[in-house]
Amino acid sequence: MVSQDNPPSEPRRARGRPRDWSDKTAQNTIKSLDRAMEVFEFLSEHQGKALTTLATETDQSPATVYRILVTLEGRGLVEFDAVEQLWHIGPRAFVIGARFLRRTSLVERARPVMRRLMEQTGETANLGIERGGQVLFVSQVETEATIRAFFPPGTLSPMHASGIGKALLAEMDDARLQRALAGKTLTAFTPHSITDLNALRADLAQVRARGYAVDAEERNIGMRCIAAPVFDIHQEAVAGISVSGPTSRVGLEDIERLSVAVRAAAADLSATLGG
C-alpha cells in the first residue's frame, strides 16, 4: 500500500528550484525508507506483532522486515518483548513524537489553564488542534473522579463528531469549511451523530453565535463535551479547549454553567497567545 498523497492545496513556496508536482509517482522519495516507515506505522497501529505476521500483513519478505525492525530497535524506535516474542513501538518514538508539541508553545501555555479548568469543573480538560482534516488531541488534564472521559493524547477524531472539531469548524469561512469537509463523509458513530451537511451547518451557526460547541453523545454514547475555540495573535482559531464527562455528571442543564468556565479558559489561553 502506498502512502497518503500530498495535500493539493497550499503549494509550497520553496526558495530554490520548485518541486515537480506534476510527477504523481513521487520520483524522489526513497522507496526502501517508505516501506520501512510503513512497517513502523503499521506496528504502531497494531501493538504487539510477531515478525512473520508483520511481514505478511505489510506484504514484504520476513528477512526485510526483520532487518527494518533490528535497525529501528538499535535506535529505540521499536522494542522486542522477549517474553511475549512480539514487537512493539519503543520509547524513543514517544520521545521524538512528543517533540512535535514543543514547536508551538501552545501545549505548555495551555497546561495551567487546563488544570484550572479541570479543578473548576471537576471534569477532564482536553486540548486539540486540527491536523489533516481531523482533530488531534494533544494534551489533557484528567479529573480525579473515578468515572472519567479518557482520550489518550495522540488520538485522532473526525471534526464533525467532536466538540473541539465543531468549535474549530465554526470559525472557518465558507471556503475553508468547504475544503475541510471535502471528500469527507459525515460518519455516524452514535444515533446522535450529525450526518447531514445542512444540519451541521445549522449547528455551526449556533456554535458561532453562542461561542461554544457541544458534543452531546455524538461520538461516544454516555459522553458529553463542551468546547470553545482558542485564537492566536492573528485571530485565527488554532486550537480548541474542552471539558468532557459522563452524561451522569454533565447533564443538559449543566451545559450552560460549564460553558462559562470553558469559554473563560479558552479566552485565557487566547490571551497568552496574543489573541
Added chain:
Amino acid sequence: MVSQDNPPSEPRRARGRPRDWSDKTAQNTIKSLDRAMEVFEFLSEHQGKALTTLATETDQSPATVYRILVTLEGRGLVEFDAVEQLWHIGPRAFVIGARFLRRTSLVERARPVMRRLMEQTGETANLGIERGGQVLFVSQVETEATIRAFFPPGTLSPMHASGIGKALLAEMDDARLQRALAGKTLTAFTPHSITDLNALRADLAQVRARGYAVDAEERNIGMRCIAAPVFDIHQEAVAGISVSGPTSRVGLEDIERLSVAVRAAAADLSATLGG
C-alpha cells in the same frame, strides 16, 4: 504442584535462530534506514532546521537528506513550514509515538527500573503517586535482606512525612503547595517528624536544590528513605521513586551514595515517560 525457583529477571530465549550478538558492527541493520532515522532524530532535537543545515550537521549530502525528508513528509512524519522555510517534526510522529504509552502503565514501566534500583542499593524500592493530598504507594520491589521496609501497595501516607511525598511537594509552585497542604495538620508520627510549616518549606527548598528528598525516621522510627521525583512529558512531577531501609543499613553517611542511584532511576523512568 510444581515449584519454580528460576531467577526472576531472566529473559526467555527467542524462538528461531538466535541472534549473533558477537558481531559488534550489527551486520544486519539497514544502513540507509539508519541514516534516515538519524536525520529524523536530529530534526526532533533541533526544531526548525533548513535543508542545508540539516545536511551539514548530519554529515550527509543535501540531495540525500532532501529525499529522506520528502519521503517522511509523505507520511506526515515531518513537516515543511512554508513560511519559515524550515523542516519540523510532523503530527504523525506524535500520533505514532503516543501509542507507546498505551502499551504499559506507569507501574509496569517502572518495574524494571525499580528492580535495578533494588539490586544496586540492596534496599526496597518504592513507587508512589499523589492522590487526594496523600501519597499512594502503588508498587514496590522488596530487598532480599531479612530486615526490610515493607509498604503494602495501596498504602496511603501523609505527604509531609514521606520521602516521596516531599519530593513531590518540592516540585509544586506556591499556589499548588498551598492547596495541597490546605486544611492539613502536620501530624507528628515520631520525634523526627516535621510539624512546623516553615521547617517544611525550608526542607522542600533543600530537596529542590539537591534533587532528592530524605525521610529520616519521620514516619517510622528506625526507617530512612531517599526519594526523587519522576517527570512526565509536560515536566510535571507525576510520581516519586524511593528506596527505604532500616537505619542500621541506611546510615546518614549512606544517603549521599544512595541518592545517586535513586536519582538515576528516577531519571530513567522519566525518560521512558518522555520527561
Added chain:
DNA sequence: AAAGCCGTTTTCACGATATGAAAAATGCAA
C-alpha cells in the same frame, strides 16, 4: 533593473547495498 548569490530540487551514471530465496539454527509440540 540586471546581475550575482544562495538554497532547493532534479538529472544522471555508478556501484554500494538492499533484497528475497533458501539454508541454518533454535523452540515447541507430538
Added chain:
DNA sequence: TTGCATTTTTCATATCGTGAAAACGGCTTT
C-alpha cells in the same frame, strides 16, 4: 526422537540509493 513453526544468516543479483553537478527561482546587491 521427529516434524513443524519461527527467527536469523548467508549469498548472489540487480535494484535503487547516492553524490556531483547542473537547473531553477527567490532574494539581495549593485
